[in-house]
Amino acid sequence: MREINQAAEKSSVPVMHGIARPVIVSAVFFMVVTGIGYPLATTGVAQLLFPDQARGSLIENGGQTIGSGVIGQYFTKPEYFHGRPSATSGPDPSDPSKTVDQPYNAGASAASNQGVLSKKLLDAVAERTKAYREENGLAADAKVPVDAVTASASGLDPDISIANARLQASRVAKARGMSAEEVLSLVDQKTTARQLGVLGDPRINVLQLNLALDAASKGRAATH
Amino acid sequence: MFNDITQFAIILAIMTGLAVVLGKWMTHLFTAPAHNIVERGTYRILGVDPEEKMSWKRYGMVLLLSNAAMMLLGYLILRLQAFIPGDSLQRASQAPDLAFNTAASFITNTNWQSYAGESSLSNFSQMAVITFLMTVGATTGVAVAGGFIRGLSRKSTGDIGNYWVDFTRVAYRLLIPLCFVMALIYVWQGMPQTLTADTVVTTLEGAKQQIILGPVASFETIKHIGTNGGGFFSMNAAHPFENPTALTNTLHILSMLLIPSALTYVFGAMIMRRRQGWAIFAAFLVMFLGFLTLTYSSEQAGNPMLASMGVDQAQTAYQAGGNMEGKELRFGIAQTSMFVTTTTAATTGSVDSMHSSLTPLGGFVPLAQMMLNNVFGGDGVGLINLITYAILTVFLVGMMIGRTPEFLGKKIEAREMKFVMLAVLAHPFSILGFTALACITPSVMASLANSGPHAFSEVLYAYTSGTANNGSAFAGLNANTPFFNTTIGLAMLVGRYLTLLPMLAVAGVLAAKKAVPAGPGTLSTSTPLFTGLLVFVILVVGGLTFLPALALGPIVEHLLMLSGTTF
Numbered sequence: 001m002r003e004i005n006q007a008a009e010k011s012s013v014p015v016m017h018g019i020a021r022p023v024i025v026s027a028v029f030f031m032v033v034t035g036i037g038y039p040l041a042t043t044g045v046a047q048l049l050f051p052d053q054a055r056g057s058l059i060e061n062g063g064q065t066i067g068s069g070v071i072g073q074y075f076t077k078p079e080y081f082h083g084r085p086s087a088t089s090g091p092d093p094s095d096p097s098k099t100v101d102q103p104y105n106a107g108a109s110a111a112s113n114q115g116v117l118s119k120k121l122l123d124a125v126a127e128r129t130k131a132y133r134e135e136n137g138l139a140a141d142a143k144v145p146v147d148a149v150t151a152s153a154s155g156l157d158p159d160i161s162i163a164n165a166r167l168q169a170s171r172v173a174k175a176r177g178m179s180a181e182e183v184l185s186l187v188d189q190k191t192t193a194r195q196l197g198v199l200g201d202p203r204i205n206v207l208q209l210n211l212a213l214d215a216a217s218k219g220r221a222a223t224h
Numbered sequence: 225m226f227n228d229i230t231q232f233a234i235i236l237a238i239m240t241g242l243a244v245v246l247g248k249w250m251t252h253l254f255t256a257p258a259h260n261i262v263e264r265g266t267y268r269i270l271g272v273d274p275e276e277k278m279s280w281k282r283y284g285m286v287l288l289l290s291n292a293a294m295m296l297l298g299y300l301i302l303r304l305q306a307f308i309p310g311d312s313l314q315r316a317s318q319a320p321d322l323a324f325n326t327a328a329s330f331i332t333n334t335n336w337q338s339y340a341g342e343s344s345l346s347n348f349s350q351m352a353v354i355t356f357l358m359t360v361g362a363t364t365g366v367a368v369a370g371g372f373i374r375g376l377s378r379k380s381t382g383d384i385g386n387y388w389v390d391f392t393r394v395a396y397r398l399l400i401p402l403c404f405v406m407a408l409i410y411v412w413q414g415m416p417q418t419l420t421a422d423t424v425v426t427t428l429e430g431a432k433q434q435i436i437l438g439p440v441a442s443f444e445t446i447k448h449i450g451t452n453g454g455g456f457f458s459m460n461a462a463h464p465f466e467n468p469t470a471l472t473n474t475l476h477i478l479s480m481l482l483i484p485s486a487l488t489y490v491f492g493a494m495i496m497r498r499r500q501g502w503a504i505f506a507a508f509l510v511m512f513l514g515f516l517t518l519t520y521s522s523e524q525a526g527n528p529m530l531a532s533m534g535v536d537q538a539q540t541a542y543q544a545g546g547n548m549e550g551k552e553l554r555f556g557i558a559q560t561s562m563f564v565t566t567t568t569a570a571t572t573g574s575v576d577s578m579h580s581s582l583t584p585l586g587g588f589v590p591l592a593q594m595m596l597n598n599v600f601g602g603d604g605v606g607l608i609n610l611i612t613y614a615i616l617t618v619f620l621v622g623m624m625i626g627r628t629p630e631f632l633g634k635k636i637e638a639r640e641m642k643f644v645m646l647a648v649l650a651h652p653f654s655i656l657g658f659t660a661l662a663c664i665t666p667s668v669m670a671s672l673a674n675s676g677p678h679a680f681s682e683v684l685y686a687y688t689s690g691t692a693n694n695g696s697a698f699a700g701l702n703a704n705t706p707f708f709n710t711t712i713g714l715a716m717l718v719g720r721y722l723t724l725l726p727m728l729a730v731a732g733v734l735a736a737k738k739a740v741p742a743g744p745g746t747l748s749t750s751t752p753l754f755t756g757l758l759v760f761v762i763l764v765v766g767g768l769t770f771l772p773a774l775a776l777g778p779i780v781e782h783l784l785m786l787s788g789t790t791f
Contacts, residue, residue: 013276013278013279013282014282015279015281015282015285016285018271019285019286019289021270021271022270022271022272022286022290022388023286023289023290023292023293024293025269025270025271026270026290026293026294026388026391027290027293027294027296027297028297029266029269029270030294030356030359030360030395031294031297031352031356033395033400034355034356034359034360034395034400034446035351035352035353035355035356035359036351036352038355038359038400038403038404038442039351039355039439039442039443040351041404042404042407042408042417042439042441042442043417043418043419043439043442045408046407046408046411046417046441047417047418049408049411049412050408050411050412053411053412053413053414053415053416054411054416054417054418054441055416055418055420055437056416056418056423056435056437056465057414057416057468058423058425061428064426065423065425065426066425066426066427066428067425067427067428067433067435068425068435069414070414070464070465070468071433071435071464071465072464073427073428073429073431073433074427074429074431074433075428075429076429077429080428080429084553104433105433105434106433106434106435106436107342107343107422107434107435107436108340108342108343108458109342109457109458109459109462109463110458110459111459111462111550111578111581111699112549112550112578112581113550113578113580113581113673113674113698113699113700114549114580114581114673114674114700115580115581115584115587115674115678115681115700115781115791116527116529116547116549116581116582116583116584116781116785117529117676117678117781117784117785117789117790117791118674118678118790118791119790119791121549121581122529122530122533122790125530125533125535125549126533129533129534129535141534142534143534143535143536144534144535144536145535145536145542145543146526146530146535146536146537146543146545146546146547146548147543147548147553149530149535150530150548150549150550150551151549151550152462152550152551152552152553153459153462153550153551153552153575153576153577153578154457154459154462154463154464154552155459156459156463156464157464157552157553157554158464158554159552159553159554160553161542161543161544161553162541162542162543163536163540163542163543164543166542194227194470195469195470195471196471198227198230198231198234199231199469199470199471199473199474199559200469200470200471200473200554200555200556200559201470201543201544201553201554201555201556201558201559202542203553203554207428210428211428214428
């Protein structure tokens with residue numbers, strides 16, 4: 001009973017008593033601890049343990065930085081595998097006040113945000129499907145993998161599905177003067193399996209695959 | 225299909241195990257009498273007495289004012305951003321309405337973003353405003369859950385604990401250490417953690433690509449463990465730097481569920497009724513599984529409009545298939561569906577796919593979960609919201625069987641029911657009221673990216689997300705207008721404090737009551753029967769309140785999709 005009385009006594013501190021100082025000090029103090037101390041400490045340790053990843057998983061090729069291993073980039077040439085459609089945009093180089101389509105702009109990630117019934121979405125998919133068939137020499141009623149004709153969420157998706165890569169392989173092989181088998185075996189080599197055997201779905205990093213293709217072409221040119 | 229279900233099962237099994245481990249640790253954190261040396265130093269700096277016992281009114285007032293001071297500090301830094309040196313990209317200060325919206329958003333654990341991270345925030349602001357507010361916002365939520373449970377566990381006393389002690393311990397003993405360790409795992413998986421603002425590379429085809437960098441990993445951890453949800457980048461956890469692999473996606477999901485599920489254990493342990501904790505856990509899980517099934521099945525079925533164009537959406541060994549617009553390949557349908565369901569259940573609001581491009585029923589799930597607001601729920605507040613409904617359930621059942629309702633050995637009477645009803649009603653009042661206001665405001669039309677029922681869903685989603693302190697969006701909506709910034713900002717404040725404070729009052733009132741021994745007429749609240757009743761009450765109250773609005777949005781959109789109508 002005495003304990004309860006004491007508790008009741010202590011809790012009878014007036015609601016606003018001495019409240020101003022801790023309220024103001026706590027805002028500044030916890031800003032320093034959680035907003036500056038914590039991220040800086042993490043940065044220090046991360047740079048020490050995993051310097052490559054901490055700096056953005058950048059890839060060097062022939063002495064220059066050609067991209068990040070986890071960020072997709074825009075491919076249009078027939079001798080390269082192409083990534084997924086991207087809805088990013090950027091300032092028009094000729095008139096910076098205007099915005100134009102700029103796929104794989106890693107300075108401004110974006111998605112279409114179109115709903116499933118949107119005419120804009122359906123028109124875009126129809127157009128991409130037609131272009132994909134023509135580009136890869138497919139029949140006019142051939143089934144096209146869904147990832148090849150829909151825009152990714154980030155606009156920077158680095159991966160494509162195996163189905164998508166296999167349909168592009170013969171085009172790439174032809175443009176490079178390689179056999180389809182060679183290209184397909186590279187596709188197999190560069191397929192990332194499910195993580196820990198169960199997480200996610202199998203996928204192919206387009207930039208890594210294209211780098212491997214370039215290396216294979218170069219190797220062949222050297223031996224000939 | 226088999227692999228997908230295996231993934232779901234593994235994630236939920238790990239979540240359950242972690243709930244026990246972390247629950248034990250958190251129980252200790254909320255009940256241990258001793259303060260460690262760092263904490264004592266902090267109390268000295270703040271100028272507070274850690275032994276002071278606070279009434280619910282004082283506890284609530286300290287919470288409210290310290291949150292206000294933190295929000296104000298964040299607002300000031302955002303307004304002055306352009307004058308703070310060190311940003312090589314020289315990003316401008318935020319406008320007053322945008323800075324208000326951002327500061328309100330992050331202190332209330334909502335993390336709605338009317339801005340794009342890449343172009344709008346310097347690395348200093350990403351740390352000193354966003355990471356700071358995300359940490360203290362989440363800390364507040366967990367701390368107040370501690371005070372709330374303590375209130376329910378006590379009898380005949382006037383105090384519910386000490387806010388400063390709860391707050392400091394949650395930050396030091398729980399959130400900061402967890403975030404630090406997780407951040408290192410994230411960097412190992414490919415997340416950047418640097419103070420460099422950007423780098424420009426020359427791609428394989430010879431084009432220039434500007435890649436924005438920053439302290440991303442330390443941001444992502446508190447974002448998910450704190451059920452915050454705001455993105456470092458505009459496209460949030462869909463951006464490869466925020467979520468580079470299926471493993472990081474899985475860890476994001478587990479992080480979001482970590483504290484809300486552990487709090488059910490803490491609840492059972494602190495009120496000395498373990499089975500009560502599991503009864504609440506079961507109620508969360510039953511609803512979660514129902515919603516997960518709905519999302520996964522409708523997203524895997526894909527978009528029927530695309531099927532007729534010859535697009536292959538079938539799941540095979542070579543592709544995940546499904547509705548892939550606005551999704552990332554490395555997650556496929558299973559990981560994405562799990563993320564969608566988790567982020568709106570645990571009211572995080574982080575997104576690894578664009579919710580606006582979900583199928584109508586897939587998009588129904590996030591809306592419905594945010595409207596219910598207690599399928600796991602955000603850190604701290606999820607449990608509090610569920611207890612609100614538990615008290616409502618014993619009240620309704622008590623009325624039906626003609627006995628005085630009791631909860632945890634306390635009589636539930638008129639005064640606390642008024643507080644409960646205030647908390648229950650503030651939520652739909654804000655969602656439906658603001659949505660109605662937006663629908664009759666002409667300038668809103670210019671912000672819409674879609675037309676037809678999807679346009680209505682965009683607006684409904686915005687206020688639901690704001691009020692539920694979720695933060696995800698049907699992001700076609702251009703919400704960076706003075707009207708939306710102000711009204712969504714207000715919805716976030718209403719949704720946070722008008723549900724937290726009344727429930728703190730309930731805890732205070734119940735703490736002061738005498739315990740009554742359970743009699744033959746007492747309804748046990750830790751049985752499967754009660755879990756069933758609880759879920760039933762939640763669904764009926766939520767359904768009666770929100771189905772008319774949902775019928776105008778995703779439900780009619782689904783019917784139109786089946787009939788082939790486009791907009």
